[in-house]
Amino acid sequence: MMNLKMNYLLGLCLFLLVQLANAQDSLKYVDAKTLVTIGKAKATEQWFQRIDSNETVTMPKTVQGLAKNSAGIAIIFETNSPVISAKWTLAEDKYMANMTPIAHSGLDLYCLKDGKWQFVSPGRPEKGALNQSQVIIRRMDTTMKQFLLYLPLYNSVTNLSIGVKTESVLKAPQKVAVNKAKRVVIYGSSIVQGASASRPGMAYPAMLQRQLGMDVINLGFSGNAKMEMEVAKYLATVEGDCYVLDCIPNQAPEQISERALPFIKYLRDKRPKTPIILVETVIREHGYFDQQVGNSVRKQNENIHKAYQQLLKENYKQIYYVPATAFMGNDHDGTVDGTHLTDLGFDRIAKAVAKEIEKARAKD
Amino acid sequence: MMNLKMNYLLGLCLFLLVQLANAQDSLKYVDAKTLVTIGKAKATEQWFQRIDSNETVTMPKTVQGLAKNSAGIAIIFETNSPVISAKWTLAEDKYMANMTPIAHSGLDLYCLKDGKWQFVSPGRPEKGALNQSQVIIRRMDTTMKQFLLYLPLYNSVTNLSIGVKTESVLKAPQKVAVNKAKRVVIYGSSIVQGASASRPGMAYPAMLQRQLGMDVINLGFSGNAKMEMEVAKYLATVEGDCYVLDCIPNQAPEQISERALPFIKYLRDKRPKTPIILVETVIREHGYFDQQVGNSVRKQNENIHKAYQQLLKENYKQIYYVPATAFMGNDHDGTVDGTHLTDLGFDRIAKAVAKEIEKARAKD
Numbered sequence: 001m002m003n004l005k006m007n008y009l010l011g012l013c014l015f016l017l018v019q020l021a022n023a024q025d026s027l028k029y030v031d032a033k034t035l036v037t038i039g040k041a042k043a044t045e046q047w048f049q050r051i052d053s054n055e056t057v058t059m060p061k062t063v064q065g066l067a068k069n070s071a072g073i074a075i076i077f078e079t080n081s082p083v084i085s086a087k088w089t090l091a092e093d094k095y096m097a098n099m100t101p102i103a104h105s106g107l108d109l110y111c112l113k114d115g116k117w118q119f120v121s122p123g124r125p126e127k128g129a130l131n132q133s134q135v136i137i138r139r140m141d142t143t144m145k146q147f148l149l150y151l152p153l154y155n156s157v158t159n160l161s162i163g164v165k166t167e168s169v170l171k172a173p174q175k176v177a178v179n180k181a182k183r184v185v186i187y188g189s190s191i192v193q194g195a196s197a198s199r200p201g202m203a204y205p206a207m208l209q210r211q212l213g214m215d216v217i218n219l220g221f222s223g224n225a226k227m228e229m230e231v232a233k234y235l236a237t238v239e240g241d242c243y244v245l246d247c248i249p250n251q252a253p254e255q256i257s258e259r260a261l262p263f264i265k266y267l268r269d270k271r272p273k274t275p276i277i278l279v280e281t282v283i284r285e286h287g288y289f290d291q292q293v294g295n296s297v298r299k300q301n302e303n304i305h306k307a308y309q310q311l312l313k314e315n316y317k318q319i320y321y322v323p324a325t326a327f328m329g330n331d332h333d334g335t336v337d338g339t340h341l342t343d344l345g346f347d348r349i350a351k352a353v354a355k356e357i358e359k360a361r362a363k364d
Numbered sequence: 365m366m367n368l369k370m371n372y373l374l375g376l377c378l379f380l381l382v383q384l385a386n387a388q389d390s391l392k393y394v395d396a397k398t399l400v401t402i403g404k405a406k407a408t409e410q411w412f413q414r415i416d417s418n419e420t421v422t423m424p425k426t427v428q429g430l431a432k433n434s435a436g437i438a439i440i441f442e443t444n445s446p447v448i449s450a451k452w453t454l455a456e457d458k459y460m461a462n463m464t465p466i467a468h469s470g471l472d473l474y475c476l477k478d479g480k481w482q483f484v485s486p487g488r489p490e491k492g493a494l495n496q497s498q499v500i501i502r503r504m505d506t507t508m509k510q511f512l513l514y515l516p517l518y519n520s521v522t523n524l525s526i527g528v529k530t531e532s533v534l535k536a537p538q539k540v541a542v543n544k545a546k547r548v549v550i551y552g553s554s555i556v557q558g559a560s561a562s563r564p565g566m567a568y569p570a571m572l573q574r575q576l577g578m579d580v581i582n583l584g585f586s587g588n589a590k591m592e593m594e595v596a597k598y599l600a601t602v603e604g605d606c607y608v609l610d611c612i613p614n615q616a617p618e619q620i621s622e623r624a625l626p627f628i629k630y631l632r633d634k635r636p637k638t639p640i641i642l643v644e645t646v647i648r649e650h651g652y653f654d655q656q657v658g659n660s661v662r663k664q665n666e667n668i669h670k671a672y673q674q675l676l677k678e679n680y681k682q683i684y685y686v687p688a689t690a691f692m693g694n695d696h697d698g699t700v701d702g703t704h705l706t707d708l709g710f711d712r713i714a715k716a717v718a719k720e721i722e723k724a725r726a727k728d
Contacts, residue, residue: 097491120702121701122701286485332483
């Protein structure tokens with residue numbers, strides 16, 4: 001009898017201990033849509049895609065696909081939880097030789113500290129899984145903090161929820177530390193989309209967003225951004241305090257001569273007072289050896305520079321120009337593959353473009 | 365009859381055109397072992413592995429495996445071919461959330477230009493393949509040039525051959541632009557092994573090798589480098605003009621207090637005149653939020669600093685010290701995941717460590 005009672009009490013203790021352990025690990029998940037979203041040009045039916053599919057129908061097929069990627073989109077929230085976790089669903093099992101899985105399919109968490117966004121930790125995607133679930137950070141103190149969570153650069157996210165301890169607060173901040181009323185809109189190629197940052201927060205539009213404290217809209221389309229008029233028409237409908245056109249890399253030199261002026265003039269016509277910053281293409285590092293690539297890149301930059309000079313001649317105002325020499329460094333080591341900037345290269349281009357944006361804003 | 369002749373002539377033309385096209389693309393492959401190999405501590409039975417398996421039997425099991433990786437090994441050759449191609453066989457189909465496939469399983473080509481090594485282009489691994497074959501660069505001028513090809517950082521290579529145009533010269537250079545007689549030996553963790561460089565040439569030992577023009581031996585073992593005496597004994601047998609000990613990241617603070625002094629004293633005893641450079645662990649960026657990690661990293665660096673001061677007190681000479689503050693930057697953005705330096709972080713640590721090596725050499 002005594003033994004039975006003892007066994008019962010021991011069993012109860014064990015049950016309670018297991019419950020306690022579960023409670024310590026128990027997290028509640030909140031749909032990220034209910035928090036604050038930044039980095040989006042406009043509302044979309046699919047929350048985590050950059051341009052609504054209704055608005056891309058006239059654009060090139062590949063742009064229609066890439067517009068679904070979550071590059072540049074980030075979620076802002078406040079919590080006092082010691083743990084932050086995330087569950088996210090990816091559209092594709094991606095492989096990119098020149099990018100880390102964290103960058104193309106992972107998450108990247110920052111925290112507001114002394115008025116600045118500071119890197120916390122990434123959400124690492126597991127191999128081959130479309131449904132991802134990861135604890136991003138644990139064992140934090142339980143003061144209330146504001147966080148910024150960047151979404152994948154080269155994948156599409158159909159669901160995202162953020163997990164915190166059951167007893168903690170998780171909410172949209174009352175005072176968001178990114179000025180959503182001030183926006184920089186960047187139109188560009190794979191480099192703008194974020195190849196090859198080490199993680200989503202190291203794509204240069206994300207760096208600019210943190211440096212300037214403004215909302216930055218990433219309209220980078222890998223292998224594209226060829227200044228089609230359909231895209232100019234869309235771009236002119238996107239509210240912006242500054243447009244950055246980093247769309248030289250994938251255009252043939254002759255395309256630049258044909259398309260740059262009509263594209264820029266259209267945008268200026270629709271947005272008469274908004275500064276436009278033109279960015280030369282990265283100088284392909286392999287172009288110092290592959291003579292065909294070297295010549296082509298030289299002509300690309302010559303032709304966008306000619307277009308810029310023509311605009312000045314025609315008395316266009318508020319047009320700014322960032323030459324490649326301002327951001328290529330002098331070590332030839334800023335890219336992973338000759339074309340796509342790494343964090344080292346992105347650090348340089350972000351500084352060069354930020355300088356022009358500040359110049360434009362000072363004149364505003 | 366006329367028709368038959370015409371058909372015959374047409375057929376002949378077609379045959380000759382196909383032959384011509386094949387000739388233009390036809391490459392000859394040379395086994396990389398017959399060229400110049402750098403970055404190896406000693407000769408090994410398996411050419412592209414870092415330490416011979418006979419010498420790792422007493423080391424931890426994981427170190428035995430990692431010693432087979434090709435981190436830090438590079439091939440030097442001369443060619444006047446307009447095309448350079450490579451075929452390489454990998455031991456594993458690797459996935460790393462925090463590294464690019466180019467870095468963990470790819471190749472990285474540099475060329476000697478005006479006395480400096482300049483990045484050319486990487487060898488991109490295809491998804492899932494163990495037998496890789498890639499054209500790395502094409503359309504170069506046909507002057508004779510010296511090249512440096514880095515091997516994968518986190519995979520093992522069982523075969524490597526380099527392809528050039530059939531009619532071109534491919535040979536070991538008479539005057540190799542890396543001084544193989546001067547060697548820096550770096551013992552460390554995943555960071556030394558190269559996580560998370562964007563490509564093999566951006567691991568910091570490789571950067572040092574190019575900056576100093578010396579042979580740099582990468583003895584970085586991911587998740588390891590815990591100053592075991594077995595490793596000290598091996599290290600002392602490796603010829604070096606300077607030893608860099610960047611082996612704090614994976615040791616518990618108490619292990620450092622126990623092991624650092626005996627390890628360093630053993631090495632100094634066997635190599636009385638060779639400078640030893642101690643490097644603090646990277647400050648884990650997530651440790652600014654995860655309090656347990658933050659405290660642990662602080663103690664790790666306190667303990668290696670105490671060991672350093674003890675050595676000075678005991679009048680040890682030629683001991684140098686690189687504090688983490690010398691290479692962490694002030695943007696908190698030098699890592700991919702809080703621990704592993706990116707190209708941005710590696711650029712900083714390479715400069716900081718190079719400065720100490722130069723200081724040590726000046727005293728030499």
